[in-house]
Amino acid sequence: MNVNVSLSNGEKNYIIDGVQDGMRADGRGHFDYRPIFIESGVLATTDGSARIRIGTTDVLVGIKAELATVENTQEAVNRIKFFVDFSANATPQFEGRGGESYALEIANTLYEAYNNDNVLPDLSKLILSKTHMWVLYADIVLLQYGGNIMDAASLGVRTALADTKLVNVVVRPADEGKLMVDLPDERKLWSLDVSKVPLVVEASKIGDVSVVDATIIEENCATSSLFVGIMPPECDYNPSAPSVSDDDCVLTLVRKSKGGSLELESIEEMINTGVRAARELNKALIKRLNEEVMEPYKPTIHRSQTFLH
Numbered sequence: 001m002n003v004n005v006s007l008s009n010g011e012k013n014y015i016i017d018g019v020q021d022g023m024r025a026d027g028r029g030h031f032d033y034r035p036i037f038i039e040s041g042v043l044a045t046t047d048g049s050a051r052i053r054i055g056t057t058d059v060l061v062g063i064k065a066e067l068a069t070v071e072n073t074q075e076a077v078n079r080i081k082f083f084v085d086f087s088a089n090a091t092p093q094f095e096g097r098g099g100e101s102y103a104l105e106i107a108n109t110l111y112e113a114y115n116n117d118n119v120l121p122d123l124s125k126l127i128l129s130k131t132h133m134w135v136l137y138a139d140i141v142l143l144q145y146g147g148n149i150m151d152a153a154s155l156g157v158r159t160a161l162a163d164t165k166l167v168n169v170v171v172r173p174a175d176e177g178k179l180m181v182d183l184p185d186e187r188k189l190w191s192l193d194v195s196k197v198p199l200v201v202e203a204s205k206i207g208d209v210s211v212v213d214a215t216i217i218e219e220n221c222a223t224s225s226l227f228v229g230i231m232p233p234e235c236d237y238n239p240s241a242p243s244v245s246d247d248d249c250v251l252t253l254v255r256k257s258k259g260g261s262l263e264l265e266s267i268e269e270m271i272n273t274g275v276r277a278a279r280e281l282n283k284a285l286i287k288r289l290n291e292e293v294m295e296p297y298k299p300t301i302h303r304s305q306t307f308l309h
Contacts, residue, residue, distance in 0.1 A: 007220060015221045020207040025217065031277060033213045038155070038288050040163040048164025052156040054213060056146030061138060061156035063164045067181060068135045073127045080114050080136045082107040084153070087143055105257070106140070106153055113154075113198045113229035113253040120161075122192045129171045132181050136164075147215040150227055150257075154200040155285060161197055162289055165189040195237050198252045199278040199285075200229040203270040205259070210266075210273040224259025226267070228274025232282045246275045 007015075015025050022029055034055035043049035048063035070076060084103035117123055126134040138160065140153050168188040174180040204214040204222040214222060229252040233244035254271060256262070262270075 007217065012221050015217060016207045019209050019211060019218070019221075024211070026215065028213075030209055030211045031273070033151075033277075033281075034215075036155075036284075038159055038285070040159050040289075040292060046160075047166065048160045048162070050156045050159035050163060052152045052159065054146070054148055054152045054155075055215065056144055057148055057152050058142070058144035058146075059149070059152040059156045060141045060143055061153070061160040062141075063157075063160045064137045064139070065134050065164070065166050066137065067128075067169075068133055069131055070133065071131065073130055073133045076127070076133060079123055079126050079133065080111075080120070080138060082110045082114075082138045082140065082157075084140045085142070086145075087141060089143070102149075103142075106149060109150065109200060109227050109229075109253065109255055109257075110138070110153065110157060112255065113200050116231075116252055119196050119198050119231055119252060120192060120194070121196065125190070128169060128181055131178075132171065134166065136161075145216070147217075147219050148202060148213045150200055150202040151213060151281070154198075154229075155281065158194060158197045158199060158285065159289070161192055162194045164192055166192075195234075196231050198229045198231050199282050200227055200253060201274040201278045201281065202227055202257065203274040203277070205262075205266060205270060210270045212273060212277040222258070224262055224266075225257045226262075226270045226274060227253060227255040227257050228271055228278065229253030230275050230278045232279065236279055236282055237286050246272060246279065249275050249279070251275075 018025055019030070028034070037053040039051040041049060042051045042060070043062050046062035047065045050061045052059045052061070084107045086099040086103050088099070114120070126136070128134070138157050140156060142149060166189065168190055169181050172180050172182050201212060202214070202225055203210050203212060204218065204225040206214070206218060206222050211218070231250040231252050233249055234241040235243050251271070
């Protein structure tokens with residue numbers, strides 16, 4: 001979904017021609033992001049939280065863990081549930097069904113990208129017994145819209161999951177052969193391993209060129225766009241691991257989000273653009289999270305405008 005912006009044919013041609021010449025209207029190249037601000041631990045009432053700003057797009061993410069009782073935990077799938085809400089203050093065009101349908105699309109896209117036990121190695125720890133398990137709820141709120149919601153939401157979820165702390169519980173026998181979940185005498189917290197959590201990037205086709213981080217105006221000039229999700233290879237977070245090329249990365253999602261039919265060459269180009277951007281974003285995010293561990297009280301860090309060179 002695009003927020004409709006009134007543009008004359010001349011303005012559209014100016015934007016499209018600039019993109020094809022390698023100079024976007026705001027001075028960026030095809031693979032450049034707007035300034036990205038990342039904060040974690042911003043909501044005291046959640047188990048993990050983050051706030052992401054990409055340009056003027058502002059997204060808040062909260063993670064809540066709830067204890068669930070089910071008939072058989074072995075049949076449970078994708079123990080992360082996503083909910084997206086677009087504030088009417090973000091843009092009046094998100095009022096009513098228009099915002100609801102796009103919010104559902106973002107939630108479903110993230111669900112598909114995470115629908116793989118390999119992306120969170122610690123998912124097995126969420127199962128406590130045959131009938132008890134932790135269920136994670138990721139609530140995403142769009143505070144302000146400036147284009148490229150998908151990347152902001154994906155970065156926010158990954159950052160919030162890294163910030164999530166779960167209490168260590170024990171399972172004890174109860175009456176009638178049932179089990180009960182209880183807190184141990186010594187309370188301990190544990191964190192999720194998010195090293196393989198996927199990042200989802202939107203690649204937009206403007207003219208004959210694929211770009212990342214499209215603004216509202218650029219989204220109105222794009223003919224099509226793809227959501228591309230990858231599971232980061234080990235070498236992106238472990239320098240001692242063997243290097244992996246973009247072609248060998250594991251895709252967890254490829255989904256067309258707008259536009260008509262695409263030629264195979266265009267699809268391949270957009271996927272390559274998304275993979276390249278996602279890997280660089282992941283490296284930058286890991287560096288940012290490591291800085292936060294070293295300096296937990298350091299204020300928000302301003303990320304470089306250009307992630308890719």
